[in-house]
Amino acid sequence: AIRLARWVDGQRHAPGRSVSLEVDAVHALLARHHLSLAKLAPVADVWVGQALDLVPRLAEEFGAPGLGLAFMDHRGTKFHSDLALLERQNTVLPGFTHVCDNVLKPGAPLLLWLVVHRPTGLVATSWSMNEFAHWNSEDWMLVSGHDRRDGLGRTDVLARQQ
Structure with a gap:
């Protein structure tokens, strides 16, 4: 923070x-x-x-869209659904940046699938680095830039499959 x-x-x-x-x-x-x-x-x-309860408050307090950056460092298995929630609530600005930690361990397989297969509007790269305080443990961070003009795309599809 x-x-x-x-x-x-x-x-x-x-x-x-x-x-x-x-x-x-x-x-x-x-x-x-x-x-x-x-x-x-x-x-x-x-x-x-939880994000599920607090994301609507973001739009209420800061206007929609009003979010330029999200850093997620909680449960990788929920990153894709939390991203879809941000989009559905119309909180993300054009050019929105999304950063996720712990993408390899414990992992965020659905989010990784999403960034590889989303047709347009998403540029992403992952960075391999040592886990904090564990010099011999590799983990990934994912950094992606979004273009809101392409609609919800597959993010919403993945969230509905949960």
């Missing part, structure tokens, strides 16, 4: 706000405390709950 808040705070030409979604209330309180200590609370917030 602090790294994203610092980045948002430094973007004077494109003001925005960093919102982190956290399932664990204790983790959210700690993150909020650190944001306060870093004097970044005015540009960042941490909401408690």
Whole structure:
């Protein structure tokens, strides 16, 4: 939360706000405390709950579309359905960037299939790197750029299959 808040705070030409979604209330309180200590609370917030419940709030509070970046670091098996939810709620801006951690382990096979087989509007690459604090364990990060003009494409199809 602090790294994203610092980045948002430094973007004077494109003001925005960093919102982190956290399932664990204790983790959210700690993150909020650190944001306060870093004097970044005015540009960042941490909401408690699941994406399914909180994504509609993004559109309500910031307007739709209003989301330029999503960083997902929770359950890889849900990345594709959370991305579809963001699109269905009309929260993503044209040029929206989507970053996912832990794509190899525990894995995000449906999201990887999606980015390979989506017909248009998606440019993606994966980066191999060592897992945090585990120098001998490889994991992938996926970075993709989306063009909202192509419609929902296969993202919505995959979400319905769940």
